Amino acid sequence: MTSMNKMKAVVLHSPQDAVVEIVEKPDAGDDDVIVRVGACGLCGTDLKIFSGEYLSPYPLIPGHELAGTIVSVGSHVDSTLIGQRVAVDPTLACGHCEFCQDAQFNHCESWGAIGDTVNGGFAEFTRVPIANVYRIKDDMPFNLAALVEPVSCAVWALERMRIRPGSIALIFGAGPMGLILMKLLENAGVMRATVVDTSVERLTVARNHGAHDVLQSDTVSHLQDLAPKGFDLVVDATGNPNVLSIALPWVRKAGQLLLFGVSPQGAMAMVEPYLIYHNEITILSSMAINHSYGRALNIVETRSNDFRSLITHELPLSDYVKAIGMVKEGKGIKLQLTMDTLG
Numbered sequence: 630m631t632s633m634n635k636m637k638a639v640v641l642h643s644p645q646d647a648v649v650e651i652v653e654k655p656d657a658g659d660d661d662v663i664v665r666v667g668a669c670g671l672c673g674t675d676l677k678i679f680s681g682e683y684l685s686p687y688p689l690i691p692g693h694e695l696a697g698t699i700v701s702v703g704s705h706v707d708s709t710l711i712g713q714r715v716a717v718d719p720t721l722a723c724g725h726c727e728f729c730q731d732a733q734f735n736h737c738e739s740w741g742a743i744g745d746t747v748n749g750g751f752a753e754f755t756r757v758p759i760a761n762v763y764r765i766k767d768d769m770p771f772n773l774a775a776l777v778e779p780v781s782c783a784v785w786a787l788e789r790m791r792i793r794p795g796s797i798a799l800i801f802g803a804g805p806m807g808l809i810l811m812k813l814l815e816n817a818g819v820m821r822a823t824v825v826d827t828s829v830e831r832l833t834v835a836r837n838h839g840a841h842d843v844l845q846s847d848t849v850s851h852l853q854d855l856a857p858k859g860f861d862l863v864v865d866a867t868g869n870p871n872v873l874s875i876a877l878p879w880v881r882k883a884g885q886l887l888l889f890g891v892s893p894q895g896a897m898a899m900v901e902p903y904l905i906y907h908n909e910i911t912i913l914s915s916m917a918i919n920h921s922y923g924r925a926l927n928i929v930e931t932r933s934n935d936f937r938s939l940i941t942h943e944l945p946l947s948d949y950v951k952a953i954g955m956v957k958e959g960k961g962i963k964l965q966l967t968m969d970t971l972g
C-alpha cells in the first residue's frame with residue numbers, strides 16, 4: 630500500500646486517456662464507508678465509459694462491479710463494521726423523485742452509479758454509501774463477490790419476465806451476461822437453453838456451462854429443427870441492434886422477447902409489427918439493478934460453482950487498458966482486476 634493518504638487508482642482523465650497513478654484516498658461522508666477493494670470486474674459499460682459513450686463525467690475512477698473490506702466508516706455508521714467483507718451495489722438513486730417514490734430506483738431522475746458517474750472500484754480504496762454494502766461471508770472470495778453485480782442485473786431482468794416451468798429459451802450472445810442469464814433461466818425452470826454467438830470459443834464455454842444446444846450466428850436457420858414452433862423466451866444479450874429483427878421470428882406464439890444487451894443510442898432496427906400483433910409477442914427490456922442485489926448475492930453464494938468458472942481472467946490494476954482491449958475483442962468471459970496484486 631502507498632503512504633497514509635494516498636492510493637493507487639486508474640484515472641480516466643478524458644475518454645481513452647487512462648493513467649494508473651497515485652491519488653488522494655477518499656474520505657467517508659457521514660453515511661459512507663471506505664472499502665479497500667479486493668476485486669472489481671469489467672464489462673461492456675466500462676468500454677463505453679473508456680471511449681466516452683456513457684454519461685460519465687471526467688476525470689473518473691471507473692469500476693462498478695466490486696467487493697472488498699470496510700476499513701473506515703462515517704460518523705453515522707456503526708464502527709464495528711470496520712473489517713467487514715462486503716459486496717457493493719453500485720446503484721445511486723435519490724430516493725425522493727417521482728420514480729424512486731414509485732420503487733423504480735433504476736429510473737431515478739438523478740440516477741447514477743459508483744464507478745460510472747462517481748469514483749469507483751479500480752482503485753485501492755473507494756467510498757460507498759452504507760446503504761449500498763452487502764455483507765459477505767468470510768470464506769467468499771472477493772472475485773466471486775464482485776460477480777454479484779452483473780448477476781443482480783440479470784436477476785432484475787428475470788423479475789420482469791414471466792417464466793413458466795418447462796419452457797425453452799433462445800439466447801443471442803454467449804458473453805458473461807448471456808451465460809449468467811442462461812444459468813438463471815435454467816434455475817427458474819427453463820428446460821432447455823439454446824445459445825447463438827459468432828465465436829466458436831464462446832459457444833464451447835456456453836456448452837460447458839450447460840447450454841443444451843449452441844449455434845453459430847450464420848446457421849440460425851437450424852433453429853427450425855430445434856424448435857419448430859419457436860422458443861417461449863428469446864433473449865438478446867448482444868446489444869447488436871440487428872439482432873432484434875433476427876430474434877423476433879423465433880419467438881413462439883404468446884412468447885416473450887427480452888432486450889438485455891445495450892444497443893448504441895440512436896441505433897434503429899427493422900421489425901414486422903404484424904408478427905408482434907398476430908403472435909401476441911411480449912417485448913421486455915431491463916435496465917441495470919432495482920433492489921435485486923441481495924437476492925443475486927444469495928444466488929452466487931449458494932451456487933458458487935456455477936458462477937466461479939465465468940471468471941476467466943484476473944489482472945492487476947495496472948493492466949486496466951489491456952483488460953479494456955480484451956473485453957473489446959471478446960477475450961475470455963468475465964475479466965476482473967484484483968487489487969491485492971499491487972506492488
Ligand SMILES: [Zn+2]
Pocket residue numbers: 671672673674675693694778779
Ligand atoms: Zn458491469
Ligand SMILES: [Zn+2]
Pocket residue numbers: 722723724725726727728729730736737738739740
Ligand atoms: Zn430518484
